[in-house]
Amino acid sequence: xxxxxxxxxxxxxxxxxxxxxxxxxxxxxxxxxxxxxxxxxxxxxxxxxxxxxxxxxxxxxxxxxxxxxxxxxxxxxxxxxxxxxxxxxxxxxxxxxxxxxxxxxxxxxxxxxxxxxxxxxxxxxxxxxxxxxxxxxxxxxxxxxxxxxxxxxxxxxxxxxxxxxxxxxxxxxxxxx
Numbered sequence: 001x002x003x004x005x006x007x008x009x010x011x012x013x014x015x016x017x018x019x020x021x022x023x024x025x026x027x028x029x030x031x032x033x034x035x036x037x038x039x040x041x042x043x044x045x046x047x048x049x050x051x052x053x054x055x056x057x058x059x060x061x062x063x064x065x066x067x068x069x070x071x072x073x074x075x076x077x078x079x080x081x082x083x084x085x086x087x088x089x090x091x092x093x094x095x096x097x098x099x100x101x102x103x104x105x106x107x108x109x110x111x112x113x114x115x116x117x118x119x120x121x122x123x124x125x126x127x128x129x130x131x132x133x134x135x136x137x138x139x140x141x142x143x144x145x146x147x148x149x150x151x152x153x154x155x156x157x158x159x160x161x162x163x164x165x166x167x168x169x170x171x172x173x174x175x176x177x
Contacts, residue, residue, distance in 0.1 A: 005071065005075055006175065008071060009072070009075075010176050010177065013068050013161050013164065013165065013177055015060070015064040016064035016065050017158075017177070023054070023057040023154060024158070026053055026054060054149060055145070058112060058115060059112060059115065062108050062111075062112040065105065066084060068164055069081075069087040069105070072096060072164055073091070076173075084109040087105065087109075088101075088105040088109075089102070091164075091167075096163060096164060096167035097159075097163045097164070098159075100153065100159075101156050101157070101159055101160050101163060104152060104153050105160070107148055107153075108148070108157065110148065111145055115145060162177075
């Protein structure tokens with residue numbers, strides 16, 4: 001196997017590991033009730049910063065795990081990926097990952113799509129420095145994001161890296177990490 005391909009895979013997994021560690025740290029530091037909007041849907045500046053940080057971590061996790069999944073599928077399984085959801089399907093079928101990790105990948109895909117397709121519709125500036133969730137305007141994207149942040153299993157996502165490394169090792173290629 002081409003050394004450059006192995007290095008690309010290692011970089012994607014290291015980036016993914018660092019992102020998950022940062023996300024876990026953010027969740028550990030989160031004060032009780034910091035995740036939810038107020039009853040009127042408003043978000044104070046600290047709450048907004050926390051939400052934006054978690055959204056950025058979602059994006060980084062998605063990009064790095066999708067890179068690692070595509071590299072694995074194209075180089076080791078020798079298949080083309082038709083969609084982001086199919087990445088999880090193929091990795092499960094090849095027994096590179098388990099069902100729980102596949103589910104976590106699919107939730108991540110849904111969140112990434114909601115975040116990137118309707119990003120500007122997710123929050124509305126209120127003019128006084130605060131923001132309001134506009135879930136009534138884009139119920140699907142806001143609902144998906146809130147669902148994602150509450151249901152996403154970070155432990156299942158964290159296992160993806162070691163499972164992909166194990167799969168590569170089973171194919172005769174040892175990755176650092």
